[in-house]
Amino acid sequence: MSNVDLEQRVESLFDKQVEFLIRLVAAESTRGNEERAQKIMKNKMASDGARIDELKIDLDQIKHLPGFSPVLVDYKNMVNVIGNYGNTDGKGRSLILNGHIDVVPEGPLSGWTSHPYKPEVRDNKLFGRGTNDMKGGLTAKVFALKAIKEAGYKPNAPVYLQSVVEEECTGNGALACVAAGYKADAALIGEPFDEALVTAQVGVIWFQIKLSGKPVHAERATKGVNAVEAMLPVIAGYREMEKQWNSEKMNYPDFAQHQHPINLNVGEFHGGDWTSSVPAWAVLNLRIAIYPGDSLSERSRQIEKTLQNLIQENALVKKAKPVLVYHGFYGEGYTLPENTDAENELASAHEGIFNSPLKRIAVTAATDSRFFGIYQNTPALVYGPSGERIHAFDEYVDLDSLKNITKVYARFIQNWCGITEL
Ligand SMILES: [Zn+2]
Incomplete structure (x- = not known):
């Protein structure tokens, strides 16, 4: 399959991707309220043929581990949803696609031009809480895999799409995935850092x-x-x-x-x-x-x-x-090791879509990449779409950027894992 086929698949699926993103954003998923959005993720991945694992966060399983953060809340209804894609017997390189479903509180509604949980497209931007941080990135993973499937292929290695809770406050959602034994040759997290690769984070x-x-x-x-x-x-x-x-x-x-x-x-x-x-x-x-x-x-x-x-x-x-x-x-903070195959592969996929070199940035925010990078020694790439105003009023994701990022993910999966006919 050529790259061009895959890009056309992403193009033709994109209206559906935006529809799905709108549904996902409408399912408010502030801390403790993630269940409805996780169900939407679960049903979507299952309907695309993924085998689903639901992973309840069990404090007893993680509280002794490095990377654990203390909590004052209870994890009763908090579940990570993992879609297992790809060929488990394949000879390609395996991949974790990780993203968080939790969003931060929206603040006073009077600050928003449109309701944070009634997403609205204006000027080819989708506005709403979590559009950019980071339900947009989650849909890019889902639809990159869907494009590969609709083209008649699957990744030739295990691919785990992890939709996790607790990223905005502890990271214990991603830690629970590590504790449960998910491991791959690389991890890719779709946080919205303007189409740049995060090489260092606090x-x-x-x-x-x-x-x-x-x-x-x-x-x-x-x-x-x-x-x-x-x-x-x-x-x-x-x-x-x-x-x-x-x-x-x-x-x-x-x-x-x-x-x-x-x-x-x-x-x-x-x-x-x-x-x-x-x-x-x-x-x-x-x-x-x-x-x-x-x-x-x-x-x-x-x-x-x-x-x-x-x-x-x-x-x-x-x-x-x-x-x-x-x-x-x-x-802890995390620095991506220099010159890994994963980074080089992502850089080439990015250049192929954007016709410009991949920018590298150090950011003053934390992401879940530390769990894969530090505790599993897996190169953890943080790379996602452009948008503005995360954690603020009128958060939005740029839809052209989201489409291009989805294409980059599809190409990256194709080249990193290899693909095999369904
Ligand atoms: Zn985020």
């Missing part, structure tokens, strides 16, 4: 500071301990730590030229009960990046030390009895 740590105040009536506020106000020096203290970590960037070649590789995000704040009561409690959720190669335990020791120093230096913080909790991401 790690991420989530941590939570809880403060306890002393509530009194506001008329005698000076006698109380204000848990909300005590958080202000805590935020300032962690901003200083962020500055310090950024000043170390010269030690990390992938990020030495980056303007601000380490971002501390003051992500969530909750506290107080009543406008005329001095707040008895406050909780702050923070996210910070670490460099690839950094030790998680060393960086978390610095997070803890920063809090110890604040307790010593600030009487109000001390009175508020801070408690630090790790409540999510506890993930």
Whole structure:
């Protein structure tokens, strides 16, 4: 089969791909609500002839493993769906196609031009939460495999299409796939980094500071301990730590030229009960990046030390009895080894479709690639479509880009795994 045939298949299937993406986006899949979207993925892959595995996340199976992130939620309804494609006896190179089904919350609806879960096409862009991060990339995998099938072929090696949960908060979904024994000669993750290959990415740590105040009536506020106000020096203290970590960037070649590789995000704040009561409690959720190669335990020791120093230096913080909790991401950074066959094969597929060389980038976000790359020693390629405003209002995926990325995936699968007649 020529490359051209495969590209034409992708072209002629593309309306169906967009329809499928619209259905997938309409199935809101914020954390804990992934079931409906996973069912859509499952039915689609099954109808395309894949054998389906449903993998429940079992904490007992993963909590002792490197790469595990602590959680405060329960995993009752959280299931990874894996489509098994390809020729299990084939002599080609095997492949994991991984993508996450979970999306981040949409925020106030008033910020959206159209409803985040009623996807709308405007100007050849599809708008909605998760269109770009990363249900678009998931559909590209499904339809690249479908194009191969409709052409009368299948990959000549096992291909595992993993639709995982928990990417936006822990990575424990991908970790569960690793623990269950899925392994291949390469992994490809369709995160939306503008048609560029991610060669380095940061790690991420989530941590939570809880403060306890002393509530009194506001008329005698000076006698109380204000848990909300005590958080202000805590935020300032962690901003200083962020500055310090950024000043170390010269030690990390992938990020030495980056303007601000380490971002501390003051992500969530909750506290107080009543406008005329001095707040008895406050909780702050923070996210910070670490460099690839950094030790998680060393960086978390610095997070803890920063809090110890604040307790010593600030009487109000001390009175508020801070408690630090790790409540999510506890993930290392990852650097793709140079010049792997997988990267070269992807670069040639990309050039064949886009007629331009594949760009390489270092990103200040984390992806699930670390699980395959670090814990399975499998080259993990992060590469997906263009779009804008992930985690923001009016998120969109560019549909031309999505179509081209689907073609690149199809060609990559063809060349990496080889194909054999059905
Ligand atoms: Zn993502």
